[in-house]
Amino acid sequence: MRHLSVPKRDTQTFLKELRSLNWYPEGYRVLRDGEKSLIPISDSAPADLPTSYIIVDREQDAPAAKNWFSLLPKFLSEEIIEEHLGTWPNSHELYSDLLIFKIEREIEQYAQQVALAKIHHSPKIRVVMLDEGVIGEYRVRNLKPLAARFGEQIIDVEGISNLPEETRKTLISSNVKIRENGTSLLLNPSIAYYSSRLAGEREKTVESAIQLKEKLGRPISVADPYCGVGPAVVQLLAQHELVGDLLATDINPEAIKMLKRNLGEIKESWYCKIADALKLNKHQNLLGRFDLLLMNLPHSTLQHLPQLLPLLKTNAPTLLKGWYVVEEEEIPSAEAEFSKVIHQTKTFNGNFKLEIRRQFNSTKVLTRFECRLGDW
Template sequence: MMRHLVVPNREVEAVLGHVRARGWGALSHRVFSSEDGFSRLIPLDAGAPLELPDSLNYPVEMHEGVPDEKIETDWLTLLAVEVDQSTILEKGESWPSNHEFVGDMMIVRIDNEVAEFTDSIARAKLGAHPHIRLLLADDGVEGEFRIRQLRPIGARLADRILAGPSLEFAPPDLFSTEVAVKESGRVIRCDPTRAYFSTKLQTERLETLALAKELREELDRPLRVADPFCGVGPALATLLGEPDLVSDLLATDLNPNAIQLLMTNLSKWDKKPYPEGAPDIHRAYDNRLVGLADALTLSASSSIAGQWDLVLVNLPHRTIEFLPALVPLLDRSTPSIIRGRAIVEESAIEEANQAIRSALPDMMADKPQPSLKIKRDYSASLRLCSFEAWIASE
């Protein structure tokens, strides 16, 4: 899902001019017509700010992006230079049509069916996407730090494309995976080979922002937000970008590399210095508790337990199991929210909903009960879902 500006047909050219001049148009996705045919939907880049200037004051809608067929045909045309057409047809859906951009890197999944053509895929993808420096194959997420196993399979050196054995001639800098990503107008430093980061969660982060604003309205004050699995802090980038939304922040993670990048990010977002490296959890400022910590031990500290209005739980393969250890973080004297993501068998979603409800205290009577919403397939039978629970005050 991505943000689209909904613009009346006769204003589209002028608006496209503004959007492109600022670099806010989504590369590789195209403009398409609204259902009634009176407007066009212009896809916005993830980096475009949340608050748009008056010249772009049009409704914004979340939609699946429509891939730019030209780029798709470009890469397949380039592939056809190296792989014969009958093999391209035979392998059909196994060719990597999806990809993720992280800064000037592109990440693709290479299906086993087409693994023998990896070098050709790399040359074709880099040929079709001239702004990409490094192409990485995604071999899945591993370990408790949830780090993606990424393998360089192609790179661009000036006007040459390197893939296969020629990659050995690339200078080491070309393989650097620490990049800056712009999202919702904020710069996030990340390194997906050292700490979890996914650009695909932008929609999730925008939904969390909307929920946080609703809670702020309910409480009539800025929020104390805890993100005990914060990684490099992308969820916080969006929340801190909203004026007067966050008063106090807890941002912790177990992965020292994630904390190191988080410190760099927080210095930029808060515009004040944070320690270098990966310090243990400490109060960097009166309203900023940050550093290395095991989320499961946080509520044992009397200065941390019972202090937070919004708790984010983004460790989808263990969220439900960890809920009982995280609930004591909430300030139960006023309404609060737990927002989580979970990986669940599609056939067991109702069971998982029951497990979530029984792990949590009473909900607010005028809000919907927490219930998992499927966001995407995780495997043939598993689904990646998210939920929010509005917890009543005691």
């Protein structure tokens, strides 16, 4: 590799100059040579460089890209990168060969460059999408494909839009199959809700369900009225003889389509269909039928709970488990309201507690509650 030999004190000036000309190969090191610095020169620089300084040839190992961020200078100037240090999106969600990331508003104009750096860094990624948040009643993701791997080539938004329609559809499809806590799941976050961030919560749900089964000495009946594509029920069903009866419903028809594929076998007695959770209590055959009730519509838990509680059995110990998004400072008043609703069942003697799981946004938190009802 060619290197420009310059006096040590001039290193930064030349480095800056080479970078501005795009002649600096990012990731390679500046070498020391006595009182001189050897600055690597990229292969794309002309053979005849307009300089009176000496060009020397030195071997350098190709740099291993440590993370996607080390590739960002390929797409954005150092000045821009430095101006926004601390804001660049380090985290992302990886669903098989689909990578999803969010970006702060102040740097959203650089989302394309971030996507290119991320896809260049991960050779197994097929498509990188910007996550513009969940939308609508179905809580589906608003995803924008920004970079894709098309054969040997990496293409950006423009390249994607120039592909023939069928090719484009396949390349940017968000249908994926993933593994979570030892189970397989088909999902598509742009048509049915799914978040890997809740995988830890589901693991805990399995633990709670096993405790309930041990308490009752038999397989338990589970109601998951906001089941999405079924990550929680799939993991409960994967446990030997843990689940007997099952209700898995969602208001989103696409979620139920995927749920059915994820469950494979569906027993005739199970209730797995499209349904509005608020109307389940109109079905007499569902009332007092379940040992475990999962409340996973975290913005509306409190409003929905009175309609769903009647699904729980009243003649045996039962478990109510749910999640709730709330302003952190309003936790005590929310606990009091939940407590009022749950005490109406006359089967709850405990203290209702909302346990903070993580920050939801700058002021709100995602909380979890677990209540043992009946005679434990």
